[in-house]
Amino acid sequence: METKVKLEHVSKIFGAKPKSVIPMIKQGMSKEEILKKTNHTVGVYDASLDIKKGEVFVIMGLSGSGKSTLIRCFNLLNKPTDGSIYIDDENIASFNSSQLKKVRQEKIAMVFQHFGLFSHRTILANVEYGLEIKNVSKEERRKIAMDNIESVGLKGYEDKYPDELSGGMQQRVGLARALANDPDILLMDEPFSALDPLIRREMQLELLDIQERLQKTIIFITHDVNEAFKLGDRVAVMKDGRIVQVGTPEEIIEEPANDYISEFIKDIDRSKVFQAEHVMIKPNALVSMKDGLNVAVKEMEENGISSVFVVDRGRHLKGIVTIDDAIKGIKEKKSLEDVLRNDVTIVKKDEYVNDLIPKALESMFPLAVVNEEEKVVGFILRVHVLSGLVSDDINESEEYHG
Amino acid sequence: MGSFPDIRTKLGDYVDQLVSFLDSSLEGFFDFIFLVSSRTINGIDDFLVWLPWWLFILIIIALGWYFKSILTGVLFGAFIFLIGTFGLWEDMMTTIAIILTAVIICLLIGIPSGIWMAYSKGFSNVMRPILDAMQTMPSFVYLIPAIFFFGLGNVSAIFATLIYALPPVIRLTELAIRGVDKEVIESAQSFGSSRLQMLRKIQLPQALPTIMAGVNQTTMMALAMVVIASMVGASGLGEQVLVAINRIDIALGFEAGISIVFLAVIIDRITNGVADKFQKHRGVN
Numbered sequence: 001m002e003t004k005v006k007l008e009h010v011s012k013i014f015g016a017k018p019k020s021v022i023p024m025i026k027q028g029m030s031k032e033e034i035l036k037k038t039n040h041t042v043g044v045y046d047a048s049l050d051i052k053k054g055e056v057f058v059i060m061g062l063s064g065s066g067k068s069t070l071i072r073c074f075n076l077l078n079k080p081t082d083g084s085i086y087i088d089d090e091n092i093a094s095f096n097s098s099q100l101k102k103v104r105q106e107k108i109a110m111v112f113q114h115f116g117l118f119s120h121r122t123i124l125a126n127v128e129y130g131l132e133i134k135n136v137s138k139e140e141r142r143k144i145a146m147d148n149i150e151s152v153g154l155k156g157y158e159d160k161y162p163d164e165l166s167g168g169m170q171q172r173v174g175l176a177r178a179l180a181n182d183p184d185i186l187l188m189d190e191p192f193s194a195l196d197p198l199i200r201r202e203m204q205l206e207l208l209d210i211q212e213r214l215q216k217t218i219i220f221i222t223h224d225v226n227e228a229f230k231l232g233d234r235v236a237v238m239k240d241g242r243i244v245q246v247g248t249p250e251e252i253i254e255e256p257a258n259d260y261i262s263e264f265i266k267d268i269d270r271s272k273v274f275q276a277e278h279v280m281i282k283p284n285a286l287v288s289m290k291d292g293l294n295v296a297v298k299e300m301e302e303n304g305i306s307s308v309f310v311v312d313r314g315r316h317l318k319g320i321v322t323i324d325d326a327i328k329g330i331k332e333k334k335s336l337e338d339v340l341r342n343d344v345t346i347v348k349k350d351e352y353v354n355d356l357i358p359k360a361l362e363s364m365f366p367l368a369v370v371n372e373e374e375k376v377v378g379f380i381l382r383v384h385v386l387s388g389l390v391s392d393d394i395n396e397s398e399e400y401h402g
Numbered sequence: 403m404g405s406f407p408d409i410r411t412k413l414g415d416y417v418d419q420l421v422s423f424l425d426s427s428l429e430g431f432f433d434f435i436f437l438v439s440s441r442t443i444n445g446i447d448d449f450l451v452w453l454p455w456w457l458f459i460l461i462i463i464a465l466g467w468y469f470k471s472i473l474t475g476v477l478f479g480a481f482i483f484l485i486g487t488f489g490l491w492e493d494m495m496t497t498i499a500i501i502l503t504a505v506i507i508c509l510l511i512g513i514p515s516g517i518w519m520a521y522s523k524g525f526s527n528v529m530r531p532i533l534d535a536m537q538t539m540p541s542f543v544y545l546i547p548a549i550f551f552f553g554l555g556n557v558s559a560i561f562a563t564l565i566y567a568l569p570p571v572i573r574l575t576e577l578a579i580r581g582v583d584k585e586v587i588e589s590a591q592s593f594g595s596s597r598l599q600m601l602r603k604i605q606l607p608q609a610l611p612t613i614m615a616g617v618n619q620t621t622m623m624a625l626a627m628v629v630i631a632s633m634v635g636a637s638g639l640g641e642q643v644l645v646a647i648n649r650i651d652i653a654l655g656f657e658a659g660i661s662i663v664f665l666a667v668i669i670d671r672i673t674n675g676v677a678d679k680f681q682k683h684r685g686v687n
Contacts, residue, residue, distance in 0.1 A: 077588050104594030116589030120607040130593040132603075174589075181593065 010083035015040030043069035058232030066241035109178035271354035279388035280378030447499035469675025497638035516575020559636030574616030578609030614677035
């Protein structure tokens with residue numbers, strides 16, 4: 001995928017003479033040393049990132065880790081003290097104010113933690129604001145604004161004022177206002193932190209829904225690990241102004257870069273991060289329809305397993321044969337087709353472990369895992385589901401299968 | 403032995419010289435201000451006196467009704483009628499004309515200054531002690547240069563009133579602009595607003611309720627200056643109070659005094675009502 005936003009060695013220093021601190025950063029002095037020596041606060045410390053087009057990139061960290069400072073660098077609400085910020089290969093850190101205005105008007109929009117709504121304007125006028133700034137004609141901006149208000153489910157509220165709406169609804173307005181500008185990049189600064197848990201979950205799902213439809217590049221800030229791993233295609237973890245690890249949620253859980261991150265992700269609900277493909281076993285035995293019962297028995301004996309999946313030529317699942325059924329079938333001179341059982345539970349490879357638990361409990365056979373083309377790519381036993389919830393190294397459980 | 407040594411600074415003399423210098427070198431400028439101010443006051447005064455008395459009372463009732471309630475409106479109308487029965491109708495109109503002129507000039511100077519102070523820390527630092535001095539310097543003191551510049555009369559009164567009544571609107575405008583929620587400013591910025599768009603579409607509307615509180619304060623202070631200003635020749639209700647003091651005329655003193663109180667109540671409630679109207683829907687954030 002192509003790169004949409006790229007940060008190179010971005011630092012943001014607060015204090016009287018921020019530039020003077022940059023050499024110290026280059027020498028590798030720590031944030032504390034710099035604060036002690038120069039009385040300057042390092043907000044962001046030498047951050048480099050590569051954000052791909054269309055991905056949801058989550059920046060996660062506790063309060064004071066610099067994540068809000070960093071996200072404000074993407075649209076230069078904070079002008080970085082040093083470093084470059086490329087959007088579509090243009091370094092916006094070097095832009096003059098009219099170029100910057102254009103970028104903000106056309107490419108990038110932001111959603112705020114406390115919504116940042118204009119309390120003196122109606123919902124419609126709030127959503128219209130970005131277009132109004134760009135001098136879009138009244139009829140056109142009204143139409144675009146109404147479409148966006150409708151798409152966040154607030155139709156009928158357009159003439160209300162922000163203080164007449166609940167928190168969740170206000171943030172929907174914030175989202176509609178950002179989307180009305182049709183930006184490539186959506187910056188979201190802890191947008192759901194101020195909402196209660198139920199509304200938060202609803203908004204998360206809605207965001208994923210919107211992302212499915214619009215395919216924006218979303219940069220999302222949160223202090224909540226579960227939110228980060230739920231929404232993020234990739235996640236960056238920040239501490240003390242530094243980016244300490246970047247990776248997919250699975251990568252971070254499986255290989256935390258340091259103790260800080262291990263501690264951070266201790267409470268993560270793994271069942272909502274790991275998917276079927278992460279806990280499944282690649283089958284070393286598969287039987288094809290034309291092979292017959294004898295081959296099936298042989299395969300099972302050789303691999304020490306009690307049942308085997310039967311597939312057609314395209315690896316599409318036909319059913320499953322157990323060792324007992326197969327031996328009985330041979331005695332009774334039946335064909336493979338006669339003893340084939342098809343009450344196998346099929347799961348997609350991107351289904352979350354959380355959703356596999358009930359299926360694994362109900363099914364008497366291993367779960368069959370298929371890819372996008374419905375081909376069998378693996379199987380999952382109950383023990384794999386369990387190990388997916390607790391173990392650091394999922395593949396250790398291999399010895400149990402069969 | 404313990405008495406203060408015989409050292410004299412001549413600060414007062416320097417100020418005296420400065421005022422004389424300004425008076426002679428900026429004569430044209432002061433004449434211009436005099437002309438504009440006196441024309442404005444006279445224009446408003448003539449208009450108010452020309453208005454049929456019942457129409458004026460109806461307007462006051464309507465304002466009271468719109469901003470508060472019908473009862474308030476009727477009460478205001480009764481106050482004004484009462485002032486008329488004291489034989490102070492024309493004096494009241496002159497007073498209103500002076501206050502209106504002073505307030506208009508205060509807003510023209512005060513709101514832009516306040517905005518500038520909000521934008522520029524340096525300007526704010528320069529202005530703050532000046533505003534403090536304007537508010538704490540006894541008001542009689544700047545009546546003297548006022549006479550120098552504009553002679554006895556209503557314009558001197560306006561000048562003195564300005565110095566006294568200007569600070570609140572400046573201070574509250576600065577406070578209001580600075581006080582606009584940071585995230586609201588950031589969100590307006592993030593859409594690529596220009597400075598002017600930001601000021602016009604976001605900061606001023608958001609700040610308006612607080613600015614209106616400043617306008618209310620400024621108006622009340624202008625009214626408070628009415629009597630003092632009459633010492634430099636302002637006509638109107640203040641002049642009647644002054645006359646009453648000189649003649650030890652309790653009846654006239656009370657009538658003129660209570661008329662000023664009535665005006666104060668009416669003006670305060672109406673400007674407050676305007677502020678409240680703006681306040682609606684601005685509680686959020």
